[in-house]
Structures are given as structure tokens and as C-alpha cells.
Amino acid sequence: MADDSLAAAAEAKTEKARIKKLKKEEGRRRAIEIARERQRKQQERQREGSDIGSDDIASCTSNSKRDGQKGGRRSGRHGARNQHRHKFFAKWLLSTFPHLSQQQDSNPSNGLPVRQQHVLDVAGGKGELAARLSMCHNLQVVLVDPRKADVSSCFTSLVLPKLPNKWQHRIQQQISDDPDFIDKKINERVRQLVMTFDDDTVEQSPELQAAIQSATLLIGMHADGATEAIVDAALKYGKPFIVVPCCVFPRLFSQRYLVQDDGSKVQVRSHEQFCQYLLSKDERFKREILPFEGRNIGIWWEGKT
Numbered sequence: 001m002a003d004d005s006l007a008a009a010a011e012a013k014t015e016k017a018r019i020k021k022l023k024k025e026e027g028r029r030r031a032i033e034i035a036r037e038r039q040r041k042q043q044e045r046q047r048e049g050s051d052i053g054s055d056d057i058a059s060c061t062s063n064s065k066r067d068g069q070k071g072g073r074r075s076g077r078h079g080a081r082n083q084h085r086h087k088f089f090a091k092w093l094l095s096t097f098p099h100l101s102q103q104q105d106s107n108p109s110n111g112l113p114v115r116q117q118h119v120l121d122v123a124g125g126k127g128e129l130a131a132r133l134s135m136c137h138n139l140q141v142v143l144v145d146p147r148k149a150d151v152s153s154c155f156t157s158l159v160l161p162k163l164p165n166k167w168q169h170r171i172q173q174q175i176s177d178d179p180d181f182i183d184k185k186i187n188e189r190v191r192q193l194v195m196t197f198d199d200d201t202v203e204q205s206p207e208l209q210a211a212i213q214s215a216t217l218l219i220g221m222h223a224d225g226a227t228e229a230i231v232d233a234a235l236k237y238g239k240p241f242i243v244v245p246c247c248v249f250p251r252l253f254s255q256r257y258l259v260q261d262d263g264s265k266v267q268v269r270s271h272e273q274f275c276q277y278l279l280s281k282d283e284r285f286k287r288e289i290l291p292f293e294g295r296n297i298g299i300w301w302e303g304k305t
Helices: 002-047 054-065 085-096 099-103 128-137 151-162 165-177 181-189 199-204 206-213 224-237 271-279
Strands: 118-122 141-144 190-193 215-221 241-244 257-259 265-267 286-289 297-301
Touching: 085 099, 085 128, 085 215, 085 241, 099 215, 118 128, 118 206, 128 141, 128 151, 128 181, 128 190, 141 206, 151 165, 151 181, 165 181, 181 190, 190 206, 199 206, 199 224, 206 215, 206 224, 215 224, 224 241, 224 271, 257 271, 271 297
Parallel strands: 118 141, 118 215, 141 190, 215 241
Antiparallel strands: 241 297, 257 265, 286 297
């Protein structure tokens, strides 16, 4: 009798686990369907030329920088679709700007001090791109954002779990040997400037000017209000850059216009218009669709050669 009771209990437990798994899978399937429907409706609105006004700044910022997180208006994209965005973007950066590879672990042969070169990650948010570039590709990074980021924690929670198993094991072994391993590496390779990036700050901050002058690349991944300022700074200092425009804020930047063939002016309101506006600043600029989903149009330039 006891054996029968144990067997029945085990069978009931197995059935309960099976039902729970089925419900979980159904929930995921339904979430993906909802996300696709929202994305379809969003694309339809974009084709009609609709955009986000200044009243939606907070929601837009939340969606563009914290995909999949709660808070503010929820994103129309399913989080799983963009979870590897920074990985693909980092690979594209190294492929498109090969001079970055020459910057990796570079040390002067004569032992004399040199001016530190770095990439400038503008509006880098919580620091996921900075964490990946510094820890996975050995690049020096200056992160510019009005909010201080915990880049070490970002690497541990967001980047490390997505790395290949052999990388994870290697890093875990290094952490076992030195619990402060990640903090030390981040402190060696990442510096933060806690400030905004706009025309006025670029003009008035000697520290930011020095960071731009020493940069080998200016990056603006969904940099929102800083996007145009990045392009203008790159032109002024002759620096390579890549921006991936996201929010437009037509009411906040009401002075932006596109000149039509007949000479008339149209205010920049949609995402497509914003990309065209940035591209028209210089005939040397290039436009490219980047290898991830969501807002993935990049405007970039190799800089003065």
C-alpha cells in the first residue's frame, strides 16, 4: 500500500509539472503573438508619418533604453527579440571600423606615457554596450550619460550570462581566484562622464572636449536627444561616428526641417525623416540597416582620413 501511495504521489507530481510547463509555453507563445501584433500596428503608424511628441518623452526613453523591463509604457517589442542587440552591434562596430582592433590592449613600446585612446559611448544608459566592448573586446570606453551606471553589475547580470559557456567558465575561474576581477577590469577600461551630451555641454566642458578629441569613435545607440549633437561633434572634430536614431521629439527639436525638391520645407517628425535629416548633413555619410531588430538604421561616417 505504501508503495502504491508513493507511486501515485510521484505520478501526480509529474502531471502537475507537465501542466505547469504547458501553461508556461502557452504564455510565451501568447506573449510573442501580442508583441508581433503591437509591432505590426506600430509599423502601420510609422508609415502614416505619426511620431512621438514631447509629452511622451518619458515613455519613449523607457522603451528605447529598457526593452522588456517594467515601468512607464510597455514596449511593443518582445524582449527576446533584442536581447542580443548589443552583441551584434559590437561585432558590427569592429568589422566596420577595423582601427578599433588596433586599439585593443595597445601599449607603447618605448615605455613613455601616451594619451589614452577610447571609444565614446554617448547616452550609454546602464552600460551594457560599454561592458561588452571593454570586457569582451578589450577596448577603452568613456561612457557619457547624465546618470551614473554600475557597469560591473551590468556585465555580470546582462552580458556574462549570454556569453559562450567556455567564456563564462573562464571568467568564473578568474572570479574564483580574485572576487574583484570584474570590478578591476571595468575600472581599468571604463571611465564615466556623468553629464548630458548636447551642443552647449560640448562647447562649455573642457573634459568632454578632451574626451571627444581622444576618441577613436563616437557611438550613439538610441541616444535620443543627444543623437544630432553626436553627429555635429563628429563633423566638428573630424571623428568617425555611428548613430542609431530612435526617438525624434519633433516638439522639442522643432527647428529641424527637410528641404524638398521644390524648395519647400517639411518639419522632421517621423523616424524616417530624422534619418534622412541626419544623412543630409554631409554627402560622405552612409546609411545602413544593422544586424538586429527594432530601430536598426545606422548613420555613420569613417571620419577624416
